[in-house]
Amino acid sequence: MGVIEIDPGMCTNCKICSKICPVGIILPGSDSEIPFLPAALEDSCAKCGHCSSVCPVGAITPLYENHPPINNVAYEKRIDPGVLANYMQSRRSVRNFLCKPVEKEKISAILEIARFAPSGMNAQPVRWLVVNDPLKVRNLSALTIEWMLEIKEEDGHHPLKNAIPGFLSSWDNGGDPVCRNAPCLVIAYTYSYYNMGFADSIISLSHIDIAAPAFGLGTCWAGILQIAMSSYQPLKEELKIPEKFMAQYSMMLGYPEYEFQKIPGREKADILWR
Template identity: 30%
Template sequence: MELFTVTDGCTGCGLCAAACPASLVRQRTPGQPPQALAGREAHCIRCGHCVIACPTKSFVHALLPPDSFEPIRRKEFPSPGSLRHLLMARRSCRTYNPAPVPRDDILALIEAVRHAPTGHNMRQVGYVVVDGPERMDAARQLVLDWIGLEVAADSPRAARLHLAGAARAAARGKDVIFRHAPHVIVAHAPIDGISPEIDATIAASWLEIAAMASGYAACWCGYLMFALAAHPPVNAALGIPSGHQGYAALLFGRPATRVAQIPPRDMPPVHFYEPGACGNEGE
C-alpha cells in the first residue's frame, strides 16, 4: 500500500517531512516532493500531522480521507482570559441534582474530548457510563464490597485510605462513595498500553472541563478508582473490556446549586532550569 500521494500543487517545502513524528515521510533533496519510507507503513500512527502541515493541501494520506479533516476556526477559540476563568471556576461537585443527564448530552461531551492526547497517538481510551438509580446502586455496592474486604483484612490500604470510616458512614446511610450523583463515568485503557493510566487521566480531565463549560459538574471518584486499581473483579462487573482497566472515574450530573465565587489557591512553586545550577537548596 502506498502510504500517501502528493498532487501537482506540492512545492517541495518539506514541512510534511518535518512534521511526521515517525519519520515516515522523507524528502531526499530540498524542493523535491516527499516520498514514503518503504516497508514501514505499519508504523504510521495516523496523527495526520503530515496532511495538516502542507500549506497547499497537496498531501493525501491513504489512511485519512480528506473529508475527515475539520477546518480550524480560530475565531471560536476562547480568549486567554476566558479560558483562565473557566479553569479557575472548575470545582469538584459533591451535591447533585438527582435528575439524570440525557445520554445524548453525555455522548456529545465524550465526542468533544476524543482529541485528548494519548501516548504514541494510540487512542485506546474507552468509557463506561453508569446511569439510573438501580445501576448506580449496584456500582456503589461493588465499591462497598471491596471496602469490606480491605477492612476485614486489616490491610495497610484500609488504614491509609481510612476505609473503615467510609464503611461506617455508608452503614449510617451517607453516600460517601457517589455523593448521590446520577452518573459515574469511568475512563479505561489497555493494561499493556504504552501509557494507559496517563491517557485515561488526561481524557477524564478534559471531560471534566468540558462538563463545566456545558453547565454540568463532576468530581473525581477516589473510592471507585482505588477499587478499580486494587480489585480486578470491579472492572469486570462494570463491563470494562477484558485486558483493560478503569483508571479514572468521574461523578457526573447537574450541580444542585450554583456557586458564585472562586476560592483562593496559592501559586505553585516554579523554577526555571539553569544548566549547572544545584537542585537542592543549601548545597
C-alpha cells in the same frame, strides 16, 4: 497502498509536512523534489494526521481510516487567555448532583471532544464504559462499601483505614461517599497489557473534566471507587470490562446541585526556573 497521498500538482514544496512529522518518515527530498514517504517506512506512521492538517494547500490526503471532528473549524479562533483561565479555574469537583438524568447526546458530545486528547504514539487506546443509570452507579458504591467493610476487618494497615469509619457512617445515613449519588459514571478502560493506558486514560478524563462545565455538567474524579475496583473482585465482575481490558479510572458526571460563587484559593505555583 500507502498511508498518505501527496498530490504533486498541488504541493508547493514548502516541506512543512516533513518538518512536522513526529516519526520523521516524510523525507524532505532535495530542493527540487517534493517530500515523500518511502514505502519501507509506512508501518512507522503514527496516523496522527498532522501532515495533512498542517499542509497550507491541502495537498496531503490520509489513506488510512480517519474520523475527523464533525465541525472542522480547526484553528479558527484562539480563546482569550483571561476567559480560558477563568473557565478552567472555575472548574470544581462536584459532590452534590441533581436527580436529573444526563442526556446521552451530551455525554456523546463530551466524548467526541475527549477523543481528540493526546495519546502516546497516537495509539488512542482509551475506550469508555458509561454507566448512565443512578441505580447502577449506586450499586457500584454499595460494592465499594462492601470492600471497605472487608478491608476494615482484614487490613489494619490499609492507607484508607482512617477514612473508612467516616465513609461507612455517611453510607449508613443514606449518603454516597463513593460516587456521591452521581447519576452517571464514565470509566476509561484500555488493554491490560498496554502500559501507557493509565496515562492516556487520565489525560482523556481530564479533557472530560474540562469540557463538562461547558455543557452545564459537573464532574468528580472517582478516586475511592478506583482503589476498590483495582482489587475487589465483585466490583470487577459487576463492571464486566471486556476480557483482556482493564478499567483505568473513572469520573462522576451529572448536573451540579449548587453553583460556586467564587474560585477557592490554591497554593502558589512552585516553579524552578533555569
